[in-house]
Amino acid sequence: MTETATIPPVKHLPDAQTVTSVRHWTDRLFSFRVTRPQTLRFRSGEFVMIGLLDDKNKPLLRAYSIASPAWDEELEFYSIKVPDGPLTSRLQHIEVGDEIILRPKPVGTLVIDALLPGKRVWFLATGTGIAPFASLMREPETYEKFEEVVMMHTCRTVEELEYGRQLVESLKDDPLIGELVGDKLKYYPTATREEFHHRGRITDNLMSGKVFEDLGIAPMDAEHDRAMVCGSLAFNKDVMEVLEHFGLREGANSEPREYVVEKAFVGEGI
Ligand SMILES: Cc1cc2nc3c(=O)[nH]c(=O)nc-3n(C[C@H](O)[C@H](O)[C@H](O)COP(=O)(O)OP(=O)(O)OC[C@H]3O[C@@H](n4cnc5c(N)ncnc54)[C@H](O)[C@@H]3O)c2cc1C
Ligand SMILES: NC(=O)c1ccc[n+]([C@@H]2O[C@H](COP(=O)([O-])OP(=O)(O)OC[C@H]3O[C@@H](n4cnc5c(N)ncnc54)[C@H](OP(=O)(O)O)[C@@H]3O)[C@@H](O)[C@H]2O)c1
Numbered sequence: 001m002t003e004t005a006t007i008p009p010v011k012h013l014p015d016a017q018t019v020t021s022v023r024h025w026t027d028r029l030f031s032f033r034v035t036r037p038q039t040l041r042f043r044s045g046e047f048v049m050i051g052l053l054d055d056k057n058k059p060l061l062r063a064y065s066i067a068s069p070a071w072d073e074e075l076e077f078y079s080i081k082v083p084d085g086p087l088t089s090r091l092q093h094i095e096v097g098d099e100i101i102l103r104p105k106p107v108g109t110l111v112i113d114a115l116l117p118g119k120r121v122w123f124l125a126t127g128t129g130i131a132p133f134a135s136l137m138r139e140p141e142t143y144e145k146f147e148e149v150v151m152m153h154t155c156r157t158v159e160e161l162e163y164g165r166q167l168v169e170s171l172k173d174d175p176l177i178g179e180l181v182g183d184k185l186k187y188y189p190t191a192t193r194e195e196f197h198h199r200g201r202i203t204d205n206l207m208s209g210k211v212f213e214d215l216g217i218a219p220m221d222a223e224h225d226r227a228m229v230c231g232s233l234a235f236n237k238d239v240m241e242v243l244e245h246f247g248l249r250e251g252a253n254s255e256p257r258e259y260v261v262e263k264a265f266v267g268e269g270i
Pocket of ligand 2: 028127128154156157191192193232234235236238239268
């Protein structure tokens with residue numbers, strides 16, 4: 001029996017959605033698209049619970065950022081493959097035509113409404129933490145609300161940056177959003193454990209001022225700059241200190257301020 005054959009059908013569940021495409025980026029990262037429930041409304045940057053049935057036919061669900069923008073007809077997700085992970089050890093084998101469970105209750109703090117108006121917004125992500133920004137970079141409201149958007153994405157290796165790189169590259173020619181993006185989006189990918197034209201941690205490149213220098217932009221300040229953060233617990237904690245150093249304060253949906261944070265996953269890492 002192949003491993004794909006072990007994915008139980010979820011056809012008769014009310015929250016079943018069909019996989020429309022799958023792409024494997026590395027041996028630990030993949031992305032996929034599924035049909036969108038007609039009634040699902042969400043704000044770009046939010047997450048939902050998705051999953052499969054377990055061996056006892058019980059839903060096995062995990063939080064996933066929706067990587068596609070709110071206007072897209074389908075839903076896109078960008079996923080880790082945890083070797084012994086209860087969900088992703090199986091989810092990584094999905095194929096076009098398979099079904100997954102998707103609970104249509106979007107939530108999350110990484111939404112434009114949770115920030116005070118500003119001139120420039122920073123999207124700060126490590127690893128799969130780029131997923132909510134894959135949505136927000138394709139969201140027209142991002143460019144309507146901000147004059148400048150800086151996407152900093154850091155991974156250990158260059159191949160782990162590829163999903164984000166191709167997405168940013170595709171925006172230029174996007175018939176729906178290309179014109180709006182124009183040259184407002186500045187992309188600053190870095191690798192920390194391999195040779196690459198930009199190296200180092202997001203925290204270090206902000207504190208040293210290297211990113212401002214490289215992009216030829218003004219340093220961060222609380223009056224003009226807003227930020228959204230999504231990465232490991234350790235990254236989130238350290239980058240929050242950096243943002244506070246520049247005078248930004250954490251906000252929420254109920255109390256918009258200068259920055260918002262969401263965990264890319266729970267735990268210390270695989
Ligand atoms: C708000 C929120 C949004 C999330 N969005 C995404 C997303 O868009 N894409 C995604 O791949 N995951 C995302 N996650 C993580 C996701 O919920 C699962 O943890 C992940 O799919 C692994 O599931 P699992 O059952 O295989 O293993 P789990 O038992 O859930 O995790 C096992 C261990 O693997 C590590 N791990 C889990 N997820 C990651 C990750 N993404 N990167 C690095 N290490 C990880 C952690 O150490 C964790 O303790 C999100 C989590 C939260 C809380
Ligand atoms: N990425 C891989 O090739 C790989 C392969 C197999 C297993 N794993 C395991 O998978 C887990 C998750 O790996 P990951 O690479 O997705 O996530 P990660 O360890 O969180 O690293 C992602 C990126 O964030 C940076 N970073 C980590 N902590 C930071 C902090 N406190 N402040 C600023 N930047 C920080 C890392 O830089 P540094 O490089 O400087 O730490 C790296 O560039 C880890 O436990 C790892 O052992 C990873």
